[in-house]
Amino acid sequence: MPTLTTLTTTAEMRISNGIIVSCILAIISAAVQHEEMRCKARPGCHLAKCDPGLMSPSLNANEYPVTCVRTSVQDGEEYNELKREMQVLQAAFALLNDKKMRLEGNDAAQSKDIRSLTTRMSTLENENKKTTSEMEALKTQLSKSDESNKALLKELNDLRIKTNDLESRLAKPNTALQMITRRNCDGTQLESALALNDSGGVFNLDIPKIGITNVFCDFTDDGGNWTVFQRRMNGDVDFYRNWKDYVKGFGDLQGDYWMGLEALHQMTNGRNMEMKIKMITKKGIHWISKYSNFRIGPASDNYRLNVSGYSGNATGDGFSHHNNRQFSAKDADHDALSSVNCASDLEAGWWYGFCSLATSNLNGNLNKTGVKGIWWNSPFYLLRFSEMKFRKRL
Structure with missing residues (x-):
């Protein structure tokens, strides 16, 4: 032609x-x-x-x-x-x-x-x-595949931790037995850690009515022996979750993490515990808030918060206001308002009373600003890092 x-x-x-x-x-x-x-x-x-x-x-x-x-x-x-x-x-x-x-x-x-x-x-x-x-459709599909791969890598890492634990127990039966019978981070040994970093490591604890559970123990801060139950640092874990997730726990033990309400109750109820919160603001200012008394109620009481005895250098006490409040999630409204679910409005799970009177929202969205972000004492004081942990009161 x-x-x-x-x-x-x-x-x-x-x-x-x-x-x-x-x-x-x-x-x-x-x-x-x-x-x-x-x-x-x-x-x-x-x-x-x-x-x-x-x-x-x-x-x-x-x-x-x-x-x-x-x-x-x-x-x-x-x-x-x-x-x-x-x-x-x-x-x-x-x-x-x-x-x-x-x-x-x-x-x-x-x-x-x-x-x-x-x-x-x-x-x-x-x-x-x-x-x-x-080609555009393929790019979108590849992007979704990347998200799936991240989830699979997370599951693989959890399996690796469990495998290492089993191998450790088989190789050191006496140490393994001692590790399993411990119920908190007090007295744990570094050689029994499943994973370690600069501040502590991942350990197996035998939590009452729950069984063997992986937790993160902090050995370096203020004398050590802290059990970490909340951490926000990367923003790659979604904290706008349902009630079931908040009860069971979720996230990465060495990254963004929530231990679980039931474990919190079993490890603090009837014991003399103190609690500490480490925070870093968006402007890079380091804050500490410490409470001499900390305890979480049972599931039948929607894991009610019992906290008091504030001290620290933060801009005021942003947690005592939530004392005696039940925990709420986006599908479980236990706040003081019958017409509004504060957990839905603030996109987090927390011990809310009145939404507008809340003084902290540490389980908010790390990538957002305003009331839906992570803040302390006021939405004006946005945070880029938070870590909550407890131990036996000294």
């Missing part, structure tokens, strides 16, 4: 040949008129009908009543020369005219080729749009 470039070149040649033919016809006509004028200007020269043998086969002698032969002897040589020139021009005209007719004969086929190429180009453009749309 000819290309657009070939068809364009052919069209240009046809136009050029047409111009040449027109020029030859003009030259012949001018030569005949010139001969007629010269004949009239000479004595003894007269006009006669053209000899058809001198004409181009495509011309009619009756249409050109101009003499092609002069009877004047004196003009014989000029006549013969003119005759030869006209014969050459007539032959060239015949060739060009024949070529012109062949080109015109091909015009329909060439027009068909152009239409076919145009249709093909339109089809290719549509296919290109379809391919682009499929």
Whole structure:
């Protein structure tokens, strides 16, 4: 199939040949008129009908009543020369005219080729749009796959921790037995850790009515032996969860993490516990809030908070206001307002009373500002890090 470039070149040649033919016809006509004028200007020269043998086969002698032969002897040589020139021009005209007719004969086929190429180009453009749309859909699917991969890696890491624990217990049965019987981080040994970092590590504890549970123990802060039950640092774990998740616990033990309300109750109820909160504001200011008394009630009382004895350098006490409040989640409204669920409005799980009077929201959205963010004492004091932990009161 000819290309657009070939068809364009052919069209240009046809136009050029047409111009040449027109020029030859003009030259012949001018030569005949010139001969007629010269004949009239000479004595003894007269006009006669053209000899058809001198004409181009495509011309009619009756249409050109101009003499092609002069009877004047004196003009014989000029006549013969003119005759030869006209014969050459007539032959060239015949060739060009024949070529012109062949080109015109091909015009329909060439027009068909152009239409076919145009249709093909339109089809290719549509296919290109379809391919682009499929590529965008693939990018979206790959993005979703990345999120799934993160969840799978988290599960794999949890399985690895459990596997390491089993291997440790098989290799060191005495140490493993001691580790399992412990009910808090007090007195745990580093060699029994499932994983370690700069501040502590992951350990297995035997929590009453729950069983063997992985917890994070902090050994470096203020004498150590802290059991960490909440941490916000990366913003990669969603804390806008339902009641079941908050009871069971979720997150990464060494990252964003919530231990679980039932474990909190079993480890603090009936014991003399103190609690500490470490915070870093968006402006990089480090705050400490410490409470000499901390306890969480049972499930039958919706894990009511019992906290008192504040001390620290934070901008006021942002937690005692929530004392004696039951825990609420987005699907479990236990706050003091019957018409509003503060957990839904503030997008977190917390011990809410009156939404507008709340003085902290440490389980809010780390990536948001205002009341739905993570803040202490006022939504004006936004945080980029928080960690809540308890231990036996010293």
